[in-house]
Amino acid sequence: MGLPFFEQKTAEYQRWLDAKGFGAVLTVERVRLKVDRNNQTDPTELEMFLLLKSTDADTAMAKWNRLKTDFDTDADSLEAYLFRTYVHMMEIPEAQGNIQIYVRDKYGSYVKDNHIWIWSENGLIVSEKKVAVSKAKSFEISVSYPVNKTGKGNSTKLSAAKRRSANAVFDLILKHVKTAMLDHPRYQKELADRRPRIESDSVRTTTTFKFTVTDLGREVLTDQTRWVWEKWVGINTIAMERLSFQFEYIPAADGGYSLKCMVDGKFGSGLFKPRTSGYMNMEPDFDDFFEKYKNDFRLTLQRLLQEKP
Secondary structure (H helix, E strand, O other), X not given: OOHHHHXXXXXXXHHHHHHHOHHHOEEEEEEEEEEOOOOOEEEEEEEEEEEEOOOOXXXXXXXXHHHHHHHOOOOXXXXXXXXXXXXXXXXXXXXXXXXXXXXXXXXXXXXXXXXXXXXEEOOEEEEEEEOOOOOOEEEEEEEOOOEEEEOHHHEEEEOOOOOOOHHHXXXXXXXXXXXXXXXXXXXXXXXXXXXOEEOOOOEEOOOEEEEXXXXXXXXXXXXXXXXXXXXXXXXXOOOEXXXXXXXXXXXXXXXXXXXXXXXXXXXXXXXXXXXXXXXXXXXXXXXXXXXXXXXXHHHHHHHHHHOOO
């Protein structure tokens, strides 16, 4: 059996994924004969590459975890089921196959340090899952409304203030981002060559909101300076910043709500716009700046959200 046979079988495997309901999360990318570290082909082992259907690593892994939760039992696991079906369809011994599951970003590059590998070792199906450690900052805001004492025994009831809906909260956050970030006066002065914007792949559900603001400068790294000679020659060495925000709205029984927030900060060269993979985490070198930014942002949101609707 040659590679064309295995490539033909991948279509059959994809149909099986779709029939089982796994196709909503997984798609077959390709098969190939194993390539070792010296870039030499090993004809004794076949590799199948699957992709998780999201360009965001956190979302992709969350989908995988949900798939496992729905499938796994004490008697079987999703990894073992995928692998057994794979070697059966390819008509190869378990020892001669492996599955590699990855995430590709919106530029088509593999997301680093996020993968699931499945193979057979000493007659047992084993797997390895690697998820990049998040460098994001997180906090939670609780918003409550005043209560009025009424009647005998000082019983209480909620005031007439109406709880903001998740959609209203997210709209308020967007308004703040536009006013305080995108339209900041510095982008008309020393950073007039920057065009901060919200990337197009923002996601909003009934209770969650996720978006990324890019092409920022001096938002977190406030000590950056653009020298006069840089303006003369038309360059800008102030670091390019990229901030990703994720919010979760949780109604509370007392009529208020809480808002969980996660902020991921990265920076890159100011001379040119880096690709997503070219940005670096603000931790650990700029953790003090990032921590201060997180605390200031939390206080600003607390003040905005506590105001009466």
